[in-house]
Amino acid sequence: MNLSSQSETGGDHVAYPHIFQPLDLGFTTIKNRIVMGSMHTGLEDRFYHYGKLATYFEMRAKGGVGLIITGGISPNRQGWLTPFGGTLNRRADVVHHRRVTRAVHKHGAKILLQILHSGRYGYHPFVVAPSAIKSPISPFKPRQMSMDNILTTIEDFAKTAHLAKQAGYDGVEIMGSEGYLINQFLSKRTNRRTDEYGGGLENRAKFAIDVIRAIRDKVGEDFIISFRLSMVDLVEGGASMSEVITLATWLQEAGITLINTGVGWHEARVPTIVTSVPRASFVRYTKAVKDVVNIPVITSNRINMPQTAESILASKQADMVQMARPFLADSDWVGKARRNQSHLINTCIGCNQACLDHVFDNRQVSCLVNPLACHETQYTIKPAKKPKKIAVIGAGVAGMMAAITAAHRGHQVVLFEAKQELGGQFNYAKVIPGKEEFFETIRYFREQLSWHQVDVRMGIHVTRQLLSTMAFDDVIVATGVAPRQLNIEGLNLPSVMSYADLLSGKKVAAKRVAVIGAGGIGFDVAEFLAHGATVSEEVHSSTFRPSAQTTDDFFRQWGIDGDANYTTAGAVVAPTPIKHQRQIYLLQRSKGKMGKGLNKTTGWVHKATIKQAGVRQICGVTYEKVTDEGLWITVEGQSQLLRVDTVVVCAGQESVNALMPNVGDAPIAQYHIIGGAKRSEGLDAKRAIKEGFEVGVLV
Numbered sequence: 001m002n003l004s005s006q007s008e009t010g011g012d013h014v015a016y017p018h019i020f021q022p023l024d025l026g027f028t029t030i031k032n033r034i035v036m037g038s039m040h041t042g043l044e045d046r047f048y049h050y051g052k053l054a055t056y057f058e059m060r061a062k063g064g065v066g067l068i069i070t071g072g073i074s075p076n077r078q079g080w081l082t083p084f085g086g087t088l089n090r091r092a093d094v095v096h097h098r099r100v101t102r103a104v105h106k107h108g109a110k111i112l113l114q115i116l117h118s119g120r121y122g123y124h125p126f127v128v129a130p131s132a133i134k135s136p137i138s139p140f141k142p143r144q145m146s147m148d149n150i151l152t153t154i155e156d157f158a159k160t161a162h163l164a165k166q167a168g169y170d171g172v173e174i175m176g177s178e179g180y181l182i183n184q185f186l187s188k189r190t191n192r193r194t195d196e197y198g199g200g201l202e203n204r205a206k207f208a209i210d211v212i213r214a215i216r217d218k219v220g221e222d223f224i225i226s227f228r229l230s231m232v233d234l235v236e237g238g239a240s241m242s243e244v245i246t247l248a249t250w251l252q253e254a255g256i257t258l259i260n261t262g263v264g265w266h267e268a269r270v271p272t273i274v275t276s277v278p279r280a281s282f283v284r285y286t287k288a289v290k291d292v293v294n295i296p297v298i299t300s301n302r303i304n305m306p307q308t309a310e311s312i313l314a315s316k317q318a319d320m321v322q323m324a325r326p327f328l329a330d331s332d333w334v335g336k337a338r339r340n341q342s343h344l345i346n347t348c349i350g351c352n353q354a355c356l357d358h359v360f361d362n363r364q365v366s367c368l369v370n371p372l373a374c375h376e377t378q379y380t381i382k383p384a385k386k387p388k389k390i391a392v393i394g395a396g397v398a399g400m401m402a403a404i405t406a407a408h409r410g411h412q413v414v415l416f417e418a419k420q421e422l423g424g425q426f427n428y429a430k431v432i433p434g435k436e437e438f439f440e441t442i443r444y445f446r447e448q449l450s451w452h453q454v455d456v457r458m459g460i461h462v463t464r465q466l467l468s469t470m471a472f473d474d475v476i477v478a479t480g481v482a483p484r485q486l487n488i489e490g491l492n493l494p495s496v497m498s499y500a501d502l503l504s505g506k507k508v509a510a511k512r513v514a515v516i517g518a519g520g521i522g523f524d525v526a527e528f529l530a531h532g533a534t535v536s537e538e539v540h541s542s543t544f545r546p547s548a549q550t551t552d553d554f555f556r557q558w559g560i561d562g563d564a565n566y567t568t569a570g571a572v573v574a575p576t577p578i579k580h581q582r583q584i585y586l587l588q589r590s591k592g593k594m595g596k597g598l599n600k601t602t603g604w605v606h607k608a609t610i611k612q613a614g615v616r617q618i619c620g621v622t623y624e625k626v627t628d629e630g631l632w633i634t635v636e637g638q639s640q641l642l643r644v645d646t647v648v649v650c651a652g653q654e655s656v657n658a659l660m661p662n663v664g665d666a667p668i669a670q671y672h673i674i675g676g677a678k679r680s681e682g683l684d685a686k687r688a689i690k691e692g693f694e695v696g697v698l699v
Contacts, residue, residue, distance in 0.1 A: 015340045016306050018313035023066070023296060023320065025257060027222040028170065030110055030320075032066035033313055034334050035298055037260075037324035038114045038173065038228075039355070040071035041374050042364040044086035050096040055376045057111070058103035060327050064334035065109055067320070069173050069226070069260075070100070072116025075156035078149075079117030079181065082362060083124045088113060088160050094167045101168030110170040112226055115160050117153065119181030120190065121266060130185045130207075131192040136267050150197060150207065153181075158214035161225075171224025174211060177262020182208050183230055186247065189237030189570075201243055205250055212254040226258040226298070227251050231285035234268040234560065238570020241288055241563075248289045260298040260322060261286045270558045270572075271605045273325075275350035276434030277302045280312060281551040284564040287317040298322045304329075304348045304437075306337040323348075325355055328367035328374070343447050346370055347440035352601040353686045360600050369441055371690040379697055384410045388473035390699060391416065391669075393462045393659060396424020398675030398688035399478030400445040405696025406476075407452035414455040414472075416462045421540050422446055424480050425676070426685065428503035431539060432524045433531040434609075436548045446542060464659060467669070474670045474699050477660055478692065481653035481676035481683060486516070490626030496647045499525050505535030510645035511582050514631045516623065517650035518588035519597060520684075523606045525650050530613035532581025553578075557612070577612035584615045585642055587633065591620040655680040672699070 023030040043053040057068055073086045087093055097113070104111040120129035120142040128149060129142035145153070161172045176182040184190040185207040191198050197206050208227075215225060229248060233239055239247075248259055263282045264272040271277050279302050286299035299318035303309055309321040326333055330346040337345070346369055354366040354373075367373040372381075387410045392403040395417035403415040421427060423442040430438035449456055460466075467475060483498040490496070499521050501507040515525050538544050555562040559575030588594055594617050595607045610617070624632040630643040657677045661667045672695050675688035 015342070016310045016337050019306060019310055019321075019337060021313075025224065025296070028110070028224070030066045031108055032064070032334065033320045034064075034066050034309065035260075035320050035322040036060050036065045036068040036327045037300055037322040038069045038071055038116075038175075039324040039328070040081070040359050040365070042359070042362070043374060044071045044073060045082070045084065047093070047096045050099050052374070052377050054099040054103040056374050057100055058106065059331040059376055061104040061107040061109035061111075063327075063330075063332040064107075064338055065327065066334075068104055068109055068111040069322075070111065070113050072114045072175055073160065075115055075117055075160040076153065078122070078126050078128045078153070079119070079156075080122055080124055080126070081116070081118045082122075088163050088167065089156065091163070094163055097164070097167035097169070105168065110224070112171045112173045112224060113160070113164040113167075113169045114173040114175055114228075115157055115164075116175035117157075117181035119184045121180055129181065130190060130198065133190055133192070135179075147195070154207070154210050154214050157211045158218040161215040161223075162218040165219050165223055171226065171257065172215065172219075173226040173228055173260060174208075174215070174256075175228050176208055177228045177230035179235075179265030179267060182211065183233075183262075183265070186230070187233065187238060189233075189235060201246065205247055208247075209250060209254045212251065212256055216255040224257045225255065226260050227256045228260040228262045229289070230262040230265075231289060232263055232282060232560075232566070233570040234264040234270045234272065234572060235570045236572050238265070238572065240567050240569060241285070241565045241571075242567070244285075245289060245292050248293050252293050252295050256295065258296050258298060258320075259289060259293060261300045261318075263301045269604075269608070270560060272301060273350060273356075274352065274602045274605050275437050276549070276554075276605065277350070278548055278551045278554050279303060279305075279308050281554060283312055283317050284562075288564040290316075290318060296320060302350060304350070305345065305440075306342045325350070325367070328355055328365070329370050331373075343443070344451065346444045347437065349437035349441055351685075353599055353684065356601040357599050368686045368689060369444070371693045379693075381405070381409065381697055387411050388699065389471065390414070390474045390476065391462075391467060391470065391472040392476045392478060394424065394478035394480050394675075394677065395422045395456070395458075396478060396480045396675065396688065397426055397441070397445065397685055398480070398692040399424070399476070400449060401689045401692030402476050402478060402674060402696045403454045404445065404448045404452055405693050406699055407454045409696070411699065412455075413452075414457060414470075415449065416460050417456070417458050418461045420458050422449075422456075427540075428500060428521075429524065429685075430546075431503055431533065431535050432528050433533055434527070434549065435524075436546045439545060443542075462659065467659070472669045474672065475659075475667075476695055476699070477657060477671060477673045477677050478675050479656040479659060479677045481680045482656050483649065484652040484654050486623065486649060486651050488623050488625060491649070493626055493628070495628075495645060496626055496649065499648060499650045502648055503528065503535065505537070505539065508534065509582070509648060512630075512644040513582055513646045513648060514585045514587060514642050514644045515648045515650055516587055517652065518586050518594045518617070518619075519650065519652070522586060522588070522650040523595065523598065523610060525648055526584055526586050526610055526615050527606065527613070529582050529584050529648075530580045530610070530615060531578065575612075580613040580615075583644075584613070585644065586610065586615050586617045587621045587623075588619050589621055594619060653680045653683060670699075
């Protein structure tokens, strides 16, 4: 969210000269090297949302991005991702798309329409594919495309590109990666055809080449054609790098303008975009392609800050840098980089909770750290008509967001925090291995509190009496949650601790540990313990930045061939899981598989990590007591002893809301309650930050 209100002055581009170097394509010039990559938002699918979509893109264009690529638009009904997906295959569609292109062009940015045919990934009964091979992520088995179907589909791609030009787009991007239709033709994993579109690589590439040539014939030379090429498939039976390079040269000869980087198929069991993926891990594969072609190459995946982008460009690993989710997190990302204010960027933390998780739930996309994303027309952040004196109690993410938003509108805000550290529950999340990006969110909030001159008072336990003496107009209670206590004999023993004790560094676990509770916190704690992690005093310093897992270690853990010129199919090799440091039991009361409540796009990664670490998972547990011997439990009617040295309780949370007035009280200020203090059930940072933002807009 851009709440900084900075001026456009003061930018010599000294810090990031390569980012702000224009890219001359001959017939047109892109003003800088930053690409806002394709990201499905849910707004593309209905024409009556195109006003919202135009505003969403305009905010990013106004922020200074050089090139924008839309979410995927299907060239025909068979190519829908979901029923009645977004289209541009009729002249009637052109008028809606013109709203988008005009909004972007007002600010000097270029925009491409991504043409995406889902192939066997489509979630509808009309799915088609090169061969009738069902995908693991759709319940519908595809129909093998006939020759007529192939030729008609090629024409449909060209027609959509032609209409895109009429709608004012500067070009199109052909989605040829991530396992969608064109990628399915390219790969012998999914292409078992024996005609001219199957067999050897040249035949498997014929569909992609025919699509490019048909488009170029329709749109002429002065139109950008980007092709998103899978640089590394990460699935068995995928391409080798020599095949990728051969494809890149053929695509160049066919007439494309840009090559964009795709990484991994959606069915790959290797993380590629979640927060635990080290920054810029896959750039080495982009460079291998860039070294052999003569057209600009764009890199992508887990690049979220200007320092990383600048380093990639300066080392000539790519010609442009693409980011998608970082522009959900901060529409003014480029502007802040231009003004040498990267410390004010609201960094994408790769959590996926409000973006990709929403996509797979058929909900409109937003952003955990920026609730304004894709809702720019819903919220109006106006200066307050009458500035108030507002108290915000609790400096977790809900309280900080409320304080910043209210101060941005001109209110005088005092933020109270009982501890000596900003961040609340985020301070527990940030120490989990793989969640180091959470430090960035706390940094952003801290910088914004300073920018908006919020009066932050640390180490103060607020009482009703204190509030009554300070004459606040509004009081926002954001006091959060506390770990829920269990009624089990022996919980007062030194071997028992809460997740807060462990993750704050107050207590240290021994080598044999039982974790009570297998929700999100329980999984986090199990990962923390499995990695042998500890919490040092320096973690609580505002200047501390942790060392994340290296790319090479990450590749070894997940079985990725790290050689940029890999010869293994799909770059898939045998994984080398991290050696676990403790014997861990993860326990839950309910029966059935663990992790059902974890997020869709990241939960499988956590479950796989726990499995790699040898964590023993036990469901249907009744907790009896803790003794010096360990934890006594009952499973399926049988009492047993887990001989552990430490018991960590992750059995939920309880709201801390004692400062809210009782029914019948007559408070002297207007009270509001948000985040965990309002409701502990189902609490997550997405809800907490959104409630903080909304109350800040309304007070």
